[in-house]
Amino acid sequence: MNYFINKTLYLLIVFAIAISGVFVLVNNMPGDPAYGLAVSIAQQRNMQIEQALEIAHKMMGIDPHESIFIRYGKFVSNLLKGNFGYSAFYNTSVNEIIAKSLPWSLFVISLATFLSFTIGIFLGAFAAQKRDTIIEGIISTVSSIIQAIPPFILAVLILFVFSVRLKVLPLGGAYPVDIEPSFSLEFISKIFLHALGPMLAIAIPQMASWTLSMRGNTSQIMEEDFIRFAEARGLRDSVIAAKYVRNNAMLPLVASLAISVGYMLGGQTLVESIFNYPGIGFYFGKAIAVRDFGLLTGLFTLIVIGVILATFIADFVYALIDPRVKLK
Amino acid sequence: MKKENIANFYYDYIQPLLTNKKSLIGLMILLFYILMATIGPVVVPLDMNSNFAERYQKPSLKHPFGTDYFGVDIFQQIVHGSRSVISLTLLASFFAVLIGTVIGVARGYLEGIAGKIIDAIIMVFLVIPSFPALLILAAVFMNYDLNVVEIALLVAVWLWAPLAKQISAQVLSIKSKEFIEASKMLNMPISYILFSDIAKLLIPYIFINFVMQIKGAMEFSVGLMFLGLAKFDPTHWGVMLNYALYQAGALYTAKGFHYLFFIILNIVLLIYGGILLSQGVEEVFNPRLRGNE
Numbered sequence: 001m002n003y004f005i006n007k008t009l010y011l012l013i014v015f016a017i018a019i020s021g022v023f024v025l026v027n028n029m030p031g032d033p034a035y036g037l038a039v040s041i042a043q044q045r046n047m048q049i050e051q052a053l054e055i056a057h058k059m060m061g062i063d064p065h066e067s068i069f070i071r072y073g074k075f076v077s078n079l080l081k082g083n084f085g086y087s088a089f090y091n092t093s094v095n096e097i098i099a100k101s102l103p104w105s106l107f108v109i110s111l112a113t114f115l116s117f118t119i120g121i122f123l124g125a126f127a128a129q130k131r132d133t134i135i136e137g138i139i140s141t142v143s144s145i146i147q148a149i150p151p152f153i154l155a156v157l158i159l160f161v162f163s164v165r166l167k168v169l170p171l172g173g174a175y176p177v178d179i180e181p182s183f184s185l186e187f188i189s190k191i192f193l194h195a196l197g198p199m200l201a202i203a204i205p206q207m208a209s210w211t212l213s214m215r216g217n218t219s220q221i222m223e224e225d226f227i228r229f230a231e232a233r234g235l236r237d238s239v240i241a242a243k244y245v246r247n248n249a250m251l252p253l254v255a256s257l258a259i260s261v262g263y264m265l266g267g268q269t270l271v272e273s274i275f276n277y278p279g280i281g282f283y284f285g286k287a288i289a290v291r292d293f294g295l296l297t298g299l300f301t302l303i304v305i306g307v308i309l310a311t312f313i314a315d316f317v318y319a320l321i322d323p324r325v326k327l328k
Numbered sequence: 329m330k331k332e333n334i335a336n337f338y339y340d341y342i343q344p345l346l347t348n349k350k351s352l353i354g355l356m357i358l359l360f361y362i363l364m365a366t367i368g369p370v371v372v373p374l375d376m377n378s379n380f381a382e383r384y385q386k387p388s389l390k391h392p393f394g395t396d397y398f399g400v401d402i403f404q405q406i407v408h409g410s411r412s413v414i415s416l417t418l419l420a421s422f423f424a425v426l427i428g429t430v431i432g433v434a435r436g437y438l439e440g441i442a443g444k445i446i447d448a449i450i451m452v453f454l455v456i457p458s459f460p461a462l463l464i465l466a467a468v469f470m471n472y473d474l475n476v477v478e479i480a481l482l483v484a485v486w487l488w489a490p491l492a493k494q495i496s497a498q499v500l501s502i503k504s505k506e507f508i509e510a511s512k513m514l515n516m517p518i519s520y521i522l523f524s525d526i527a528k529l530l531i532p533y534i535f536i537n538f539v540m541q542i543k544g545a546m547e548f549s550v551g552l553m554f555l556g557l558a559k560f561d562p563t564h565w566g567v568m569l570n571y572a573l574y575q576a577g578a579l580y581t582a583k584g585f586h587y588l589f590f591i592i593l594n595i596v597l598l599i600y601g602g603i604l605l606s607q608g609v610e611e612v613f614n615p616r617l618r619g620n621e
Binding site: 010011013014015017018021022025026144145147148149150152153156157160164263265266267269270273274284285288289291296300303304307308311 | 448451452455456457459460461463464465467468543547550551554555557569573580585588592595596597599600602603604607
């Protein structure tokens with residue numbers, strides 16, 4: 001139990017430093033954070049920019065004469081109340097944007113993770129069993145070539161081939177605009193179809209890296225003494241392969257599964273932007289493009305929370321599945 | 329004595345890399361692009377003037393990679409862009425390794441509160457998701473005209489942490505070895521112990537990591553340019569990709585295929601070269617690294 005208290009404290013400190021760092025960085029961004037909102041207000045209501053700026057400051061809860069310390073205090077106290085801030089560009093609270101975008105991100109990420117992990121584990125173990133054959137050569141070479149393709153380039157390729165040329169996948173969005181969201185079969189199938197592009201762009205590189213690490217782990221385990229011993233005991237090869245080799249080779253990968261999910265939350269800015277898929281990454285990219293500082297800080301905080309939770313879960317899972325690790 | 333050293337260096341570090349198939353091919357790919365970046369712009373002239381009579385020409389002898397939306401030769405742009413792509417990638421990898429090594433060695437060597445503080449710094453940079461953080465940092469500096477060194481530093485800030493953690497672990501394990509104790513007993517200055525004794529053992533390790541950083545540095549810098557967050561060389565491949573997609577709409581016309589294809593091919597091939605080299609380097613040097621532990 002002591003271990004968890006220490007770990008939690010440590011992660012909380014790391015979280016506080018990370019968030020404060022970003023706050024300072026964002027608040028030193030050139031330009032007034034309310035400027036974008038002020039311009040749109042000025043256009044809508046036909047007023048002078050100075051007046052609009054005043055309204056924008058009021059709407060965002062910013063006092064331009066306030067020092068950065070007071071703003072920081074407000075930011076922290078809001079965060080403690082579960083308020084992630086205000087988006088000037090979308091003219092709504094960041095919580096609302098998170099509420100509508102997080103499910104899409106989690107949907108795509110969990111699909112991609114599930115697919116890439118199961119296929120990667122299988123291919124990696126298979127390649128290691130077939131060591132020094134042409135099959136291993138093909139699996140390893142293809143995996144390393146895939147690793148050389150950054151996910152957003154893959155996204156461009158998928159969009160070009162499947163959406164533009166072959167027209168089998170939609171051009172973007174989470175679902176077609178002309179269908180009302182409902183639980184009908186048609187709507188659900190459309191949701192999957194729209195998620196397929198970003199899902200593949202995330203899953204394929206992931207799969208390659210799971211395959212390569214699983215292959216490496218498996219061939220390492222196969223050299224271990226306890227495998228020789230199991231063979232000497234006359235156990236069947238299939239039992240050794242499944243129970244002794246695969247389970248042990250998978251251990252570290254299962255733990256890093258949580259971490260990779262955590263990082264994926266923030267890592268999909270480019271992919272989601274290319275597919276116009278309205279997840280966290282898409283809004284993060286938008287926030288950068290229009291310099292919506294409130295949205296930027298709020299989403300970044302969420303992403304860091306995701307990573308920290310994932311690190312925590314990974315530790316816990318590892319202790320749970322590996323009897324050699326005791327929580328101190 | 330000097331000659332012997334060079335010969336030893338060759339047999340220890342260079343020759344194994346040339347006999348390993350992966351690292352040899354990887355080296356050849358990287359060398360090809362380095363040559364393209366150094367000699368290419370001298371040999372191939374760049375004409376960025378739009379020529380609407382030659383828009384979206386298919387690859388031909390006159391235009392090996394075809395022409396883009398404005399009728400500008402794509403091959404010329406790739407060759408000239410390779411200069412900023414290569415220099416940005418190598419500089420970012422170099423800075424990442426430099427920061428990672430200095431902080432890692434310092435962490436491994438320092439004890440007490442100073443060590444704990446450095447530990448926390450490393451941890452923060454490990455936990456912060458690098459690409460979103462890089463985007464924020466780039467957005468902060470968006471209105472400044474950054475040069476290649478400054479952009480490379482922006483990228484490197486988000487790449488050094490894993491290396492620092494590994495190096496600090498290495499240093500901690502080396503530190504307890506007898507010969508370091510001996511140096512301490514002889515009252516050697518700390519700087520000597522740090523840079524002479526420990527650094528020597530870490531060199532193969534640092535080299536591997538430098539090569540491994542290439543993929544990350546390349547992906548980050550191309551992604552950054554692709555989002556249009558750094559005003560830089562218009563022929564940088566990431567910027568080209570941005571133009572192709574968002575300015576020229578090459579995605580939505582059948583005639584634009586070669587435009588996208590050749591940009592993507594070069595990006596992927598260069599990263600692949602880096603991956604092959606790092607795989608080869610690991611195969612060659614890892615047993616030796618394990619021997620050090």
